[in-house]
Amino acid sequence: MARVYNWQIGREMSYWYPENRPQKQFAAVFDINKCIACQTCTLACKTTWTSGKGQEYMLWNNVETKPYGFYPLAWDLKLLEMLNGQRWNGGVYEGETIFECAPAGERVLGWKPESQDYAYPNVGEDDCSGEVHKGASCALPHTYWFFYLARICNHCTYPACLAACPRGSIYKRPEDGIVLLDQGRCRGYQECVKGCPYKKVFFNPMTGTSEKCIACFPKIEQGLQPQCFVNCIGKIRLAGWISPPGKARADNPIDYLVHIRKVALPLFPQFGLEPNVYYIPPVHVPVPFLEQLFGPGVSEAIRVYRSAPKDPDLSGLLCLFGSTEAIVARWRRQGEFVSGMDERGAEVVRVPLREPVEVRPAFDSRHQIVRINCP
Amino acid sequence: MGVLRKRSLWVVALLAAGSAACRRGPVRSTEVVAVVVDRIPMDPAARAWEQAPEHLARLLLQDLVEPRLLEPSTPEVRVRAVASQTEIAFRLEWPDSGRDDLPGPGRFVDACAVQLPRKLEPEPPDPQMGASGRPVEITYWRADWQASSDGRRDDIREYYPHAAVDHYPFQAPPLRPGSPEQREMARLYAPAEAAGNRRSGPREVPVEDLVAEGPGTLAPAEKTVSRGRGLYSGRQWRVVLVRPLPAGLTPRMRTQVAFAVWQGSHGETGSRKMRTGWIPLLLKGAQ
């Protein structure tokens, strides 16, 4: 065990290997307020990467309805039960991470899902938190609520799957921080499946190895966003690169939303993995449940998000989501327009904050015909 | 809870098997003695095995390196060995109340292995997978490979009989089944296979040859030359493992051997196993 620094819990913690941050770290922001649970991301991933034998049940990307949705069943609930004293003191986590309370003989605290735990992948769909009665009505925050949680591998800074593998078959790419599972070396022990608290590593009985989300690295290598981002019609996702807190830059969209505006938060930071997918919490959900999932920054994040109508930078950037297949490494707003640029600063997309209204002539004399909305 | 139920049954079976063993009161040797025979019996039930003395090898928890096994399961394995001019064969027997040969999420398979040091030397390397520069050679058998080599189809319905799948891209027209294009496509969608990982796909032999130089270094030999066959009786496994004679091992010479057994229903896999230390292995001269 080594001592490493995890900024999401505001302290050092123990980890199986010494701290080593990649030159660049793949990261993403998901705006839960825009997610519509259409599952297009799920199918985009499924049809691209897991259409083979033994992969039928596997969803590297899934979308579940919180609070009653789980894939696999009870994935987070089980670990929350096993994890001791989850205490936040301001931004500092004073409880134990899954590395710090690993039982004897184990490298991390985890549990093994069984085949039936993966059945019912959309259980809880649209089930709300309480029973709606005659005469129900609500304003923010809602009395009854649910929200959609889209999940992929978090390509963690301190991956539990990587720590759990006794063969060292899981590694983090120095050039982009993507966590990969070597399909040639894996011997299918499922220690990673057991160890990943997000349950984003899956065992393939037909190939005898475990498989996981690869962040579409063949696309990333070409400067393109992964499939589940490009296919996201809710336009909730933005892929890019995150800097360590000290090195955040305002023109990096991920840094801006995570470090500067603090509107996007990690999922279960208390597990201790420093996950790199950041979520904008849903504004209609009561804070306690959200803090359980996203940590102590929830109230502030919701306040910032709700200030967007008076904040063209924030609303502009959020309207840029999903408008290009290219990775947006830099961004800027000029008046009514927001632009995304690649790492060299070349513009890859430009959109208006509001889509303009176009009015055509009532009679087109060139074509001798009326143009009418009620033809 | 499924696992728990299986395990308690297994304990009962273990006692039964134990007492049965006592009644038979076989010849027990303190070392593993390989008797030279003309033809190596591949059938685990063949009478020919009775020619060789039985060695009762006590199994220990692998509790030295994480991840460890902390709850004991299979207490012992009964071993008989025979050899030919070129090969040495071991028959391992251990009680098991259920056949676990269908891998799946959180579902593991029964397996066993025989380990020998590569070099004949007075001081063998660490029995835990050898040591750097001092490799060990392992012949590994798995129940699912046995099922596969016995003819289990490469079809998800062998694992989940009621599964319904509409489509695999590599089985769609205009691809002709078995054509080179079709096989290439199928390979693409089985990443481990595409990466040359021979754990995957249908198998002819239920064993794999491996080498290691310490924990975390296990690697397949460049090709598997060993053979094997496992038979499940309803209360125990009998597995025959046949490998080449260790280089330089001649009659009346000794080397070391170690065994390991994995109890699938007990979640045993990889380093979570019951294993022995080194046991002397004598290659008996021809009578």
Place this chain on the structure above:
Amino acid sequence: MSRDISRRDFFAMLSASGLAGFLSSIREAWGLEAISNPLAQYPSRGWERVYRDLWKYDSKFVFLCAPNDTHNCLLNAYVRHGVITRIGPTMRYGEATDLYGNRVSHRWDPRVCQKGLALTRRFYGDRRVNQCMVRAGFKRWYEDGFPRDKDGVPPRKYFNRGRDEWVRVSHDEAARIVAAALVNIATTYSGEEGKRKLRAQHYDEATIEATQGAGTQTLKFRGGMPLLGLTRVFGLYRMANSMALLDAKIRNVGPDRALGGRGFDNYSWHTDLPPGHPMVTGQQTVEFDLSAVEHARMVVVWGMNWITTKMPDSHWLTEARLKGTRVVVIACEYSATASKADDVIVVRPGTTSALALGLVHVILRDKLYDAAYVKQWTDLPILVRMDTLKYLRAQDVLGSAPAALQQTRLLRDGEREPPPAAHREAIVPEKMRLEWGDFVWWDRTTNSPKLLTRDMVGKNSTVGDPLLEGAVEVTLAGGKRVRCRPVFDLIKEYAAHFDPKSVEEMTWAPAQAVESLAREIARQPGTTLFAVGMGPNQFFNNDNKDRDIFLLAALTGNVGKIGGNVGSYAGNYRVALFNGAPQYINENPFDIELDPAKPARPRQYWRPESAHYYNHEDHPLRVGNRLLTGKTHMPAPTKALWFANANSILGNVKWHYNTVINVLPRIEMIAVQEWWWTASCEWADVVFGVDSWAELKHPDLTASVTNPFLQVFPRTPLKRIFNTIGDIEVLALVGDKLAELTGDQRFRDYWKFVRDGRTDVYLQRILDFSTNTRGYRISELEAKAREGVPALMLSRTTPKVVGYEQVMDSRPWYTKSGRLEFYREEDEFIEAGENLPVHREPVDSTFYEPNVIIAPPHEALRPAGPEVYGVRRDDLRCETRCGRNVVLTWEQARRSAHPRLKEGFRFIFHTPKYRHGAHTTPIDTDMVAVLFGPFGDLYRHDSRSPFVTEGYVDINPADARELGIEDGDYVWIDPDPEDRPFRGWERNRRDMEFARLLCRARYYPGTPRGVTRMWFNMYAATPGSVEGQKTRADGLAKNPRTNYQAMFRSGSHQSATRGWLKPTWMTDSLVRKNLFGQSIGRGFLPDVHCPTGAPREAIVKITKAEPGGLGGQGLWLPASLGLRPRYESAAMRKYLAGKFVTRKES
């Protein structure tokens, strides 16, 4: 050895070199040393090539995915070794432009969804229709020469539909069989002899007369939602038009007297038409492109599950909200869209009109209305005579002749209407205009009556200080004095009955919410959008709902503005977007234009008809002694049915089991064009295997009512996967066979450009003659589409907003008065007690007496009660209920009860659409299905499951507990036994076995007690699916003969629905705009003024069938694990409360 050689190569080399078994030098390949820190470095990464290989593709092409969801997405298909391995968005919608240089932004990208991505599994799946199939019995009937009994009925032995064997035939033979059947059926039912046979078969006399002795009138054609394929789908109507040639031959009549076939409706058939829109505006439907929400201060999403049914346009809603638009959701559950709302109001299903009246009440009570808008745009100031209940006519008061109109062109008797593209202003037959006359408002300043013509709207309105409240005695020209009241006054008196407290009892919407919402809407006139969905529209009172919502919108200035309007969202229907379509569908078959450069000379011989009569056991609505279906609507008997792109007309038909068991046996041929084996195919006689969207070899056109794009289905390079041809080629082929059978070559010439591979000729003619597309070249549009780029529709504005011209240019609406009319003076409306925009209780989905008009005693409400029709007042049978005009005050109604309530039928059962399907596409596809609801399991651990998921009912946990039903149990759902699931079920156990609804129950906390929900359109059980479940080893509900895959063990969501007909949908007198162009007519018009049915009307009884646990033992797993509502473990309760973390501020 270099590190980047993959291990695969390495082993290949080794085995080649044939070294001994155990080898030590492998260290080189992947290092026998344990890896020291995988965070830092990893020895050999050559294996990564595996996923780079999987990502690669040989080629890609673009196709258009266009189910009936209004979106229409150009998609990339990625091909490897000739197989489409995956699909994705083109990301080039942001490049769409028009002729004027307008352009949209990339905020329109991506356009795609999970259903589109799953299409590979349909193109190649085992339910793909990969050839032509003919039912064995039907083939024998054809081969035996169509033998019939004396009454004309074919012997039963030929008609074992749904259970018969299938024979594969060539397209050529299938076409010959269909052509022969059409000729035989048309001949059989022509002339006096034909009428005699129809009488012998007990058809309603009115329907027999409607055929006018032409057998072709019994041939019904349907191209499902023809906007989704202007040539290949709309072509079925062109085919119907060509049936006039057949009639000419059979009855030996000339082009002047020949009659074509009949074409079924679409938008109204799908219950998508909001029938009250034309009652208020004269226009089919008012709506706005959904992106307009960006320009609204507030949006009321009313019974519309926007984020599940308008998925690619959901971001406009969430982004508008992000930028400050207030989102209010009114729904009968805490819906998916509710989770995106600022305010949510949960209401009782089917009470939308009552809620709207409650809001109107507050606005009128507190005088919050937009007076200027009311005076300029509504009939509220117009006087109504209390003696006749008609509008007071100016002629009767002022004695003057009807005024000359500036904005309306009159069509003199016999004068031919110009083609739609030439319409510059409203066109009205002079005779009609004279009947209308002009109108009167009362000027309070001069205390005298004032003239009001249909020109006087908007800035041309002369209405100054009108009398809005109270009555006046008006002296007619003849000296007679009549008591008159303004429409405003009549409505205010009526709305007074809907005070917030009563409305809370009626609708369950809290009185406080009603008060505050009304104020919020009125706060800033013209800045609220009302996005109304399918929910409220699928109830019997849907026209009341529209009239009351428009009333609310008009009072607050919210009709016809970019950021303030009413929209109704369901289906992609507006063929008028291509108002040059008659160039193709109505080309005169007796005078065909074969020069590609010249336009056609349209003449319509086919007659449209509402499919709801076929759905209503093939007869009109008669209650007691009254025929309540108008003459202009009258259906003909249905003897042949041929459709394309339309599973809804049979497989997913309302009252499905009654239709297939009691109606189908009277139909002599059912031909289907399909590329996926649906329940429609299960019940058909002939199934033509046709190209999927990915294989189209003829271009086609479409557009949308919710987005601004003009789209082409491009021809694709993909080789046809199976033995299929294009839909339009099927039509041409049958045309050939008809030519052979009749010797009339015109049948063949009619499809010449299809055979020549020049379908583009027909498309260009349509573009040239459509107001919003002239100037575009089909060749250029297709070239762009091939690149994944659409064009912009040349509508007046982008976003399209219906009513824009009215409000901005002060043009009259398509009504008599040119205004939004909230009073309906026609006899049918007065008789029904709906001359005022009343609220009727639902016809079945209510706990109270069904279909009663909720009203106080009111001077202007004088409906014809049951006695007038010779029906007892206590006769509440389903059929008589439809024409029952009984008025109760809310005080009386709230004490009444649904007649079946005491027998345990106490759950409203409604069937909304959901995110996992666009109609039935592609819900039965494994990867989509497994995510549809909570019961998905690809591995089917429980083999009772009909598929990898299955139909389920959402029920409030408290109700389920009371019924002893556990979460996940199987339950029986039984509707009114009088006539559902099908008439005569008591005596027919054989068919009841597949018709009775058996499904899972889910504890669903989102709806109040008494309201249950089953999502629309999972695949229905058929005789074959039930047989499959009994005989197959895997237990799938899959037809062993056809592979049809059901998603129910028995029954379907259509087991409880019925064919309901409402008199006000069937009038001969309603004035409304014609489909194409600016001309105005009256009475029946398909998809505009015609029945819509009411598929959310069903009150049911629910009983436990089997436990939900594996194999029928115990609890369903998620419930047993304590993860479900009402089953929460201690840990789950802690989780819900967010109690796993504690937090203190440092």
